[in-house]
Amino acid sequence: MNQTYKNCQSCGMPLSKDPKRGGSEADGSKSVMYCSHCYEKGKFVLPDITMEQMKDRVKGKLKEMGLPGFLTGFFTRGVPKLERWKK
Numbered sequence: 001m002n003q004t005y006k007n008c009q010s011c012g013m014p015l016s017k018d019p020k021r022g023g024s025e026a027d028g029s030k031s032v033m034y035c036s037h038c039y040e041k042g043k044f045v046l047p048d049i050t051m052e053q054m055k056d057r058v059k060g061k062l063k064e065m066g067l068p069g070f071l072t073g074f075f076t077r078g079v080p081k082l083e084r085w086k087k
Helices: 051-064 069-076
Strands: none
Touching: 051 069
């Protein structure tokens, strides 16, 4: 059974906010798990990034969008629970 994700399972971005509505698999189909910023053609865009680096990256993007610093921590606290980071 395919699970439907509301958020990218790498960075946490709502997939509805992705301009491409999701990343792409190797066969060109849409990824149901990852956004286009994290996943293209069946591969992670940043394959060697760590979870902490991803949190910092997302915080930086949120600040660029005008979110106050204290909110960026709130929005990134779920990153460790995403599928990509479950070990």
